[in-house]
Amino acid sequence: MTQPLLQQFAHDLQDCWQADYFRLRARLNRLAKNPDQKQLGQLQKAILKSKQFRENRSAALPDFTYPEALPVSENHKQIAEAIQRHQVILVCGETGSGKTTQLPKICLEAGRGINGIIGHTQPRRIAAQAISNRLAEELKTEVGKTVGFKVRFRDRSSSENLIKVMTDGILLAELQQDHWLNQYDTLIIDEAHERSLNIDFLLGYLKQLLRKRKDLKLIITSATIDAERIAAHFNDAPVIEVSGRTYPVEMRYRPLHDPDSDDDPLDLQQAIVSAIDELQKEGRGDVLVFLPGEGEIREASKTLRHLRDRMDILPLYARLPSAEQKRIFHPGGKTRVILATNVAETSLTVPGIRYVIDSGQARISRYSWRSKVQRLKIEKISQASANQRAGRCGRTGPGICIRLYNEDDFNNRQPFTEPEILRTNLAAVILQMVSIRLGDIEQFPFIDKPDARLVKDGYRLLRELQAVDDRKNLTATGKKLARLPIDPRLGKMLLAAEKTNAVTEVLAITTALAAQDPRERPQHKQQAADEKHARFRDEKSDFISLFNLWEYLEEQSEQLSHNALRKLCQKEFINHRRWREWHNLHRQLKLALKILIIKLNKEPADYAAIHRALLSGLLDQIGFKDKKFEYLGCRNQRFFIFPGSGLHKKPPKWLMAAEVTETTKVFARIVAGIQPQWIEQVGKHLIKHHSSEPYWQKSKARVGGYEKLTLCGLIVNPRRNINYAVVDPELSREIFIRHALVYGEWKNNLPVIQENRSLIEQVENLEARTRRRDILIDEQELYDFYAKMLPANITSGASFERWYKQNQNARKLKLDKNTLIREDARTVNVAAMPEIWRQDNLQLPLTYHFEPGSEQDGVTLKIPLSVLPQINETLTEWIVPGLIEEKILAHIRGLPKSVRKQFVPAPDFARVANERLKFGENNLLAELGKVLKQITGFEVKKPDWRTENLPLHLKMRFEVIDREGQ
DNA sequence: GGGTTAGGGT
Numbered sequence: 001m002t003q004p005l006l007q008q009f010a011h012d013l014q015d016c017w018q019a020d021y022f023r024l025r026a027r028l029n030r031l032a033k034n035p036d037q038k039q040l041g042q043l044q045k046a047i048l049k050s051k052q053f054r055e056n057r058s059a060a061l062p063d064f065t066y067p068e069a070l071p072v073s074e075n076h077k078q079i080a081e082a083i084q085r086h087q088v089i090l091v092c093g094e095t096g097s098g099k100t101t102q103l104p105k106i107c108l109e110a111g112r113g114i115n116g117i118i119g120h121t122q123p124r125r126i127a128a129q130a131i132s133n134r135l136a137e138e139l140k141t142e143v144g145k146t147v148g149f150k151v152r153f154r155d156r157s158s159s160e161n162l163i164k165v166m167t168d169g170i171l172l173a174e175l176q177q178d179h180w181l182n183q184y185d186t187l188i189i190d191e192a193h194e195r196s197l198n199i200d201f202l203l204g205y206l207k208q209l210l211r212k213r214k215d216l217k218l219i220i221t222s223a224t225i226d227a228e229r230i231a232a233h234f235n236d237a238p239v240i241e242v243s244g245r246t247y248p249v250e251m252r253y254r255p256l257h258d259p260d261s262d263d264d265p266l267d268l269q270q271a272i273v274s275a276i277d278e279l280q281k282e283g284r285g286d287v288l289v290f291l292p293g294e295g296e297i298r299e300a301s302k303t304l305r306h307l308r309d310r311m312d313i314l315p316l317y318a319r320l321p322s323a324e325q326k327r328i329f330h331p332g333g334k335t336r337v338i339l340a341t342n343v344a345e346t347s348l349t350v351p352g353i354r355y356v357i358d359s360g361q362a363r364i365s366r367y368s369w370r371s372k373v374q375r376l377k378i379e380k381i382s383q384a385s386a387n388q389r390a391g392r393c394g395r396t397g398p399g400i401c402i403r404l405y406n407e408d409d410f411n412n413r414q415p416f417t418e419p420e421i422l423r424t425n426l427a428a429v430i431l432q433m434v435s436i437r438l439g440d441i442e443q444f445p446f447i448d449k450p451d452a453r454l455v456k457d458g459y460r461l462l463r464e465l466q467a468v469d470d471r472k473n474l475t476a477t478g479k480k481l482a483r484l485p486i487d488p489r490l491g492k493m494l495l496a497a498e499k500t501n502a503v504t505e506v507l508a509i510t511t512a513l514a515a516q517d518p519r520e521r522p523q524h525k526q527q528a529a530d531e532k533h534a535r536f537r538d539e540k541s542d543f544i545s546l547f548n549l550w551e552y553l554e555e556q557s558e559q560l561s562h563n564a565l566r567k568l569c570q571k572e573f574i575n576h577r578r579w580r581e582w583h584n585l586h587r588q589l590k591l592a593l594k595i596l597i598i599k600l601n602k603e604p605a606d607y608a609a610i611h612r613a614l615l616s617g618l619l620d621q622i623g624f625k626d627k628k629f630e631y632l633g634c635r636n637q638r639f640f641i642f643p644g645s646g647l648h649k650k651p652p653k654w655l656m657a658a659e660v661t662e663t664t665k666v667f668a669r670i671v672a673g674i675q676p677q678w679i680e681q682v683g684k685h686l687i688k689h690h691s692s693e694p695y696w697q698k699s700k701a702r703v704g705g706y707e708k709l710t711l712c713g714l715i716v717n718p719r720r721n722i723n724y725a726v727v728d729p730e731l732s733r734e735i736f737i738r739h740a741l742v743y744g745e746w747k748n749n750l751p752v753i754q755e756n757r758s759l760i761e762q763v764e765n766l767e768a769r770t771r772r773r774d775i776l777i778d779e780q781e782l783y784d785f786y787a788k789m790l791p792a793n794i795t796s797g798a799s800f801e802r803w804y805k806q807n808q809n810a811r812k813l814k815l816d817k818n819t820l821i822r823e824d825a826r827t828v829n830v831a832a833m834p835e836i837w838r839q840d841n842l843q844l845p846l847t848y849h850f851e852p853g854s855e856q857d858g859v860t861l862k863i864p865l866s867v868l869p870q871i872n873e874t875l876t877e878w879i880v881p882g883l884i885e886e887k888i889l890a891h892i893r894g895l896p897k898s899v900r901k902q903f904v905p906a907p908d909f910a911r912v913a914n915e916r917l918k919f920g921e922n923n924l925l926a927e928l929g930k931v932l933k934q935i936t937g938f939e940v941k942k943p944d945w946r947t948e949n950l951p952l953h954l955k956m957r958f959e960v961i962d963r964e965g966q
Numbered sequence: 967g968g969g970t971t972a973g974g975g976t
Contacts, residue, residue: 169974485975643968
């Protein structure tokens with residue numbers, strides 16, 4: 001019974017809506033193994049519902065025609081057939097072919113859009129919205145039904161859509177949720193030749209996905225020049241060429257330097273003037289001049305001042321105040337000369353252009369993995385880019401393009417602009433790829449593989465942000481970052497702000513950094529604009545300036561009507577549209593934070609809390625001011641504060657920068673002063689420690705030392721006191737044993753240590769008394785004794801005491817006197833070196849010191865001042881028994897030569913004389929003379945005895961102590 | 967001491 005039913009279900013599944021298909025099939029497979037009547041019933045209902053849904057889609061298929069005027073309309077049958085026959089096709093053709101709007105309809109004609117949605121991607125939001133409007137109009141429906149669109153901040157799409165127009169970023173974002181892109185049966189990737197990061201990532205991903213989803217069709221549109229490369233990437237997909245509807249453009253090459261002329265080379269400005277002159281002779285028509293940047297545009301509008309009464313000279317660049325941008329689209333009476341950056345090449349279409357002047361240059365952003373700095377240098381544009389520029393004057397009639405370079409130069413240029421993926425930091429892309437588990441990035445089928453060093457550098461940044469671990473796996477932080485629709489650096493700041501309780505402020509700041517700066521500086525009102533903006537300026541932090549601006553605008557937007565706010569913005573040089581963007585971004589991120597359960601603080605956060613959070617995303621963009629206006633940053637990079645910064649006049653010692661870009665110089669833009677200690681704390685995981693100079697720190701009974709802290713090569717702390725045991729426990733243990741235990745440089749109350757110490761002192765004293773150095777076992781033996789007994793983790797007084805208290809074994813550390821005295825020195829005559837000097841009833845201490853040459857060398861008798869007169873000096877001549885023989889010998893040797901020769905060998909005479917003398921009785925020299933006469937019969941005359949040259953240690957030293965003990 | 971191109975998003 002069940003079996004035929006299952007077969008019926010499997011059959012019906014074929015007619016379901018595709019987004020349901022895979023889910024329902026999985027349910028069916030589960031039930032086939034494990035049938036359950038109730039669930040089978042539910043499945044049947046679901047299948048019927050989905051079938052019905054698909055039928056409704058089919059019924060919603062509108063009637064449509066192709067506008068005859070469009071070239072693509074001629075090919076619609078051919079294209080529809082190609083779609084049916086191939087999984088991937090390329091459609092190329094220049095602007096005006098109508099491919100963008102007609103392709104979705106051709107897909108419908110080919111039967112697409114019923115099983116699943118036809119997804120159509122655009123690089124820019126405005127274009128996506130405009131195209132969906134246009135399509136809805138042509139299909140006689142409203143946006144949101146048959147045709148939907150979805151861009152950031154605006155979603156008018158639904159499962160009812162047959163066609164859904166969106167930005168490529170949206171499709172990428174959807175990938176995170178649905179790796180199979182199941183809701184689509186067809187994808188149109190438009191403007192693929194632009195080769196943005198998004199497009200390259202999408203094309204790589206789709207190449208893999210197409211193998212798994214054989215039912216998915218892919219249509220890629222591109223400019224003709226790039227089509228082959230892309231087709232090759234998709235296993236030589238067929239390329240269908242659609243003619244454009246453009247007029248011929250005449251090329252004229254007018255290089256600055258003419259090789260056939262002796263004239264001096266022109267500069268760019270002069271060349272523009274003469275090109276405009278030349279074009280004026282061709283008849284009236286608006287001119288579009290392509291220049292690399294705002295600077296050149298400003299300069300050119302100055303040079304062209306003299307034309308102002310005849311022509312409108314209009315600058316055009318993305319940061320231009322919107323009011324001024326609008327003038328481009330409302331031509332006045334005069335001939336217009338529009339001085340434009342690359343905005344006019346792709347993003348904006350300037351209507352009614354008859355002439356183009358192309359400088360052949362553009363500022364190109366390149367990220368250097370070597371210096372980790374973004375460069376924005378003026379470069380020669382590619383042939384593709386030059387042709388695109390020229391094409392801008394062939395849209396309404398035949399045009400003329402003057403290139404300010406020669407034809408050879410053109411022919412030698414790169415055919416296309418290097419795709420973005422080869423010249424940008426890849427951290428954000430890698431984060432996404434890791435997050436959707438795309439596996440090894442080296443294996444990912446990019447059309448142009450990014451340099452391995454660039455990939456490595458992307459991982460480096462992610463590791464610095466703690467988004468991935470050493471094995472390139474996503475961390476908890478990384479998972480959160482992947483869910484925040486913002487640059488990973490900025491996302492990291494937000495996550496850090498949760499910890500410092502500054503999310504409110506950091507959210508406003510990070511969204512400002514992600515959006516474009518809404519502050520406008522119109523060319524002729526720069527000072528007025530600066531004055532208005534100065535109200536928000538913070539002298540320590542450009543981030544705070546942004547936050548001040550945010551608070552002001554938020555407050556105003558709550559109080560004022562939409563129109564009043566608009567007027568206020570205009571008056572105060574704020575770009576209202578950009579402010580809306582900032583506001584929207586803020587709202588979106590706030591929602592994303594809510595999902596991550598990150599709360600906004602109600603109490604204002606202080607400077608440290610805000611900037612420590614910001615710093616966590618900018619750890620490799622810090623700098624130390626080591627010259628008047630110059631900073632030393634990571635990897636020996638030098639940079640300057642950008643002149644637009646509020647800190648430009650008062651540069652702080654330490655700063656961090658939201659971005660570091662090299663233009664005319666390496667500039668740090670949006671900066672703030674920081675405390676170097678913050679770097680140590682926030683950047684703990686990146687700090688390198690260079691320790692040095694370990695020493696015994698007696699007061700703390702531990703091994704101290706110093707360390708230098710660096711972060712990517714920058715010294716963030718030159719000399720910091722440390723507990724050396726942390727960096728080198730082994731060495732610290734050695735130093736501890738030597739100083740604390742062997743040398744006794746440790747004050748403590750531990751009996752074992754005290755006793756050992758006093759034993760050692762006793763033996764040392766013995767050495768002094770016997771004037772020998774070979775009694776105490778040597779230092780190394782003592783060291784070895786302790787080293788053998790102590791566990792490896794004992795590195796300081798504190799750790800020793802802990803161990804000692806907890807461990808009975810520690811008692812074995814006790815030394816005994818025999819181990820301390822060397823074997824060959826165990827029979828020393830100590831009695832001959834008394835510690836007490838006796839004279840009648842007087843007993844005074846004798847101390848010994850063994851240091852030949854020193855004043856203290858020898859025996860010292862300590863005499864209190866009060867007993868000084870009682871001291872019998874004659875008795876002290878005898879010094880101590882242990883030294884008397886040596887003293888006698890010294891006396892004999894001190895005799896004049898004629899006398900001395902009577903007593904040869906002197907040591908024998910000294911020994912015999914000493915044996916006969918009675919120690920301490922009468923005058924030493926008198927008694928000695930007597931004894932010597934007894935032995936030899938020779939009498940030493942009194943003046944022959946010399947005492948001056950006697951070694952010091954053979955004369956008793958006297959130390960008189962007064963009442964105070966001095 | 968002195969001034970940066972343009973797009974895109976969970």
